[in-house]
Amino acid sequence: MSGVYLKDIRMKRESKSFADSLHAVLTAAGMFEGPKYMLSGLTGMAFKFSVHERLLPLSVSAYGNWGDEHSPGVDNIGVLTIWDGGRSRHPTFRFYQQDAIRWVKRSLDEGVGVIYWLPEFGVIHGYDDEDRIFYIQDGYSSDDRIVLYDNFGLNFTEFWYARTFGGAVRVPLETMVLESVRLALHDWDTPYRTLPNTDIGSGRLAYSYLTQALRSGDYDEGGARYILSSFVYARDEIRRYLAEVAHLWPQLAEAGSRYGELAGLFDGWSLENAQGLIGALEQAAALEERAMELFRELSRQYPDPRRDTVPRWGISSAR
């Protein structure tokens, strides 16, 4: 086969770029059915919140090591996933690049799109062996972006990353929802996801980094807008997600109302009104803390082998 072009994949930037990409790929492949906010909620992606101390735009996707961050969420919806990535300056990159070109094409041959770091995350939905190019959707433009085989993985950041998906098993809704709440708790409680660096705060700490920067006035304005609109969108996803699963446990319904209150605080938000924004963020942090307490109460009712067993993988220092 000299080429593939998967027409049914439609990636649209609304949520975090990874969730947008994931929804596009899995929906087209028939591995997930449902709206994006459900996927974002079930995979825990909606809860990821990280902020660079100067509010750089990279904050939104800097929620940790993507391999370790994305895999548990995809696993939670019962989908097999394979990824690779790393720093393109490392000597073994050339091998992994060539290997990835092969498995990306194989995935497309099987009709499954591939998530790819452009940056940000986009979806590879086609290739052409003659021109040696991949076709990629970035979710902003209806025109494809083109990446040459030779440039695969090379971009202005230090990182390359690609992820594909295999089969799927059916997981009961309660199981997925309970785990999503635990993923949320873990994100909320973990202040640094990119150790040993501490210039990016996550979860609860992300709020502090955001308000501190707004107070000092020393921040990246474009980044601030991006962080805030992504933050507001994610809170709305969480609100809708919790409304849909509220029937499972009373704590979810109550946490859902906290997120409902929270959403109202940011109607017509503007960077010009820093004081108002800081006030809203402080209230939001308190509401979210309350929601997390409810999640914790729910989590404690059931055994949690994933967290009671010390894993042999997970967070690590980048080397």
Next chain:
Amino acid sequence: MVVLEGLRMRSERRPYTDALHAVLIHRGWFRGSKAMLSGMTVTGFRFTVNRRLTAESATAYNWHSENFLAADFTGMTSSQHMGFVFQPTWPLYRELAIAEIKASIDRGAGAVFWHGEFVVAAGYDDERSVLYYSDGRDSQLRELPYERFGNNGTPYWYYQIIEGRIPMDEHAIVKESFLQAIFKWETHDLALPERGYACGRAAYDAIVTALRSGDYDRDGARETFATYAAFKRDLAEYTAGAAGVRSQAAAVTREVDEHAAQRAGAWPEVAAAAECYGEVSRLFERIAAEPGLPDAERILLFEAARQAEEQAIAALKALVRETADNRYHDIGLR
């Protein structure tokens, strides 16, 4: 049925490294000794204990990042998968695991996998649906039915396929291993809760604390000390080889000899480090050889070993100072 001829692991108390070495030697991707592999892959520099000194100590680490890096540091490319056997997706991954391990064997390379310990898959038989693996205890291959893969008495399943090796400057590999040695000495493995585990320099403190309190697992401690005695012996041999100094403990590999003269001139600091690791190794040897030693005496030996290893690291630091400085606060990040 496919069985790779001559692929056998020999268990010499180096979890993972024993298995990796068997695969690499058999496939011809590495020609050096286990000590060389321990050093170059940085696996020998890892020193982690469960605070109760249980037998899991030597395999309690982030397999995902460390075993990837072990390959990556030496120019070997690999793919690996792992998880808990109680995850709902496990049946999907088991199918993938069997397929990938078989494909690796078809390409002529064994695969490392976790079967309550790290072992080497050396063959398979589709008609009987079994893998053949070597666990290093003897020269026999054992059978593992496909559907029992991952059924190993622990919550983990894991496998790693080595795919190839790209040429790399050996001098650069050795130098990187020293940078990583400093990182391992100073840094806690983030995957492990600190209340339960200690790493690097802090592992010595944890051992001494456990021995003082008497609240530790006797059998586990014996096992743990014997394992680390093997790794410390590797470090002594590895650094001695790198310094161009002929180690008395073991024969230096041919590869080292080729560059020995060059290194001896360029790296006097490594000779200093090698001397210290030699001392660490002798102390561990004694600890491992005399399990009946009273705890009070063992504490003294561990304290001496800690001091010697601290000096070894200081010597390595002097050697790689410039690169370390360029890495600022993050010495592990290449």
